[in-house]
Amino acid sequence: MRSGFVSLVGRPNVGKSTLLNQIIGKKVAITSSKPQTTRNMIQGIYNEPDIQIVFVDTPGIHKPSHKLGSYLNRQAYYSIDDVDVILFLVDASETFGKGNQYIIDKLKETDKPVILVLNKIDRLSKDTLLEKINIYKDLYPFKEIVPVSALKNNNTDTLISVLKNYLPDSIPYYEQNQITNKPLTFTIAEIVREKVFELTDQEVPHSLTCVVEAIEKGENSYHIHVAIIVDRDSLKKIVIGSRGSKIKEIGIRSRKELEELLEKKVYLETYVKTIPKWRDKEKYLAEFGFHEFE
Ligand code: GDP
Ligand code: MG
Numbered sequence: 001m002r003s004g005f006v007s008l009v010g011r012p013n014v015g016k017s018t019l020l021n022q023i024i025g026k027k028v029a030i031t032s033s034k035p036q037t038t039r040n041m042i043q044g045i046y047n048e049p050d051i052q053i054v055f056v057d058t059p060g061i062h063k064p065s066h067k068l069g070s071y072l073n074r075q076a077y078y079s080i081d082d083v084d085v086i087l088f089l090v091d092a093s094e095t096f097g098k099g100n101q102y103i104i105d106k107l108k109e110t111d112k113p114v115i116l117v118l119n120k121i122d123r124l125s126k127d128t129l130l131e132k133i134n135i136y137k138d139l140y141p142f143k144e145i146v147p148v149s150a151l152k153n154n155n156t157d158t159l160i161s162v163l164k165n166y167l168p169d170s171i172p173y174y175e176q177n178q179i180t181n182k183p184l185t186f187t188i189a190e191i192v193r194e195k196v197f198e199l200t201d202q203e204v205p206h207s208l209t210c211v212v213e214a215i216e217k218g219e220n221s222y223h224i225h226v227a228i229i230v231d232r233d234s235l236k237k238i239v240i241g242s243r244g245s246k247i248k249e250i251g252i253r254s255r256k257e258l259e260e261l262l263e264k265k266v267y268l269e270t271y272v273k274t275i276p277k278w279r280d281k282e283k284y285l286a287e288f289g290f291h292e293f294e
Helices: 016-024 067-081 098-107 126-137 156-164 184-199 233-240 242-262 282-287
Strands: 002-009 042-048 051-057 085-091 114-119 144-147 208-217 221-230 265-274
Touching (some): 114 126, 114 156, 126 144, 144 156, 184 242, 221 233, 233 242, 242 265
Antiparallel strands (some): 208 221
């Protein structure tokens, strides 16, 4: 059997998590139009008879501004050296800039095969795409260049078949029916966090995390309690909204997606709690699952 680890690297917002979810066919990593949504290393597991590809979704590489930020960066670099293949994702609708040059310089330090994935091709004409391919092919000895649209699920099957050629002969790392390395509570908390992202403006999401406090599985349903943790009361107010309107909408949207994920009826309770400076407190980070390379 062929199996291996494939890391998704790229700047924030290029579509790494979107691609992962499309390939896996379920939401294992949350996505957002705001950068730095992915906080934790999430593995999405793609299974076929005799093939297992373990995709590692990393937080985007960026300049850190606080403890959580530098932790995220370390995770992104770590995953470059520890895999069989590297997928370098870029947003093909953007012009090539410093951020991508920085990553290419990092890639020069590894001897792993690197495949360039030009994402968001739904936004470009054929001619522009050809121009992009021409620019990128001279920047690094990419083994392959694969244009895709993660959002429209366009050409992702080609990406999989190309990838198979780079997988070593190995053993399965996970059960063939497993789709992620994360516990269910993690995925649930992430879905709620994604909804908070959708419904609040720029500054709110990064000062916030979500934790599943209780989960109870009934015969045909789940009862789930999720705490939304913020670092100051002013944010708590924003997340709750006037007369609870925002938290209500967060609950409605989350429940809908949780029912798709779990394929059962979901009763969801959410509440907001203030813990000042939770981001800088290792104790809380550990408690919330931000363990260093567990
Ligand atoms: P990440 O930070 O690299 O994980 O990026 P995300 O997967 O969270 O995606 C960032 C944003 O780009 C989201 O709003 C996605 O819907 C959007 N996006 C991702 N892939 C595509 C694509 O192929 N086409 C377009 N038009 N948008 C995309
Ligand atoms: Mg992401």
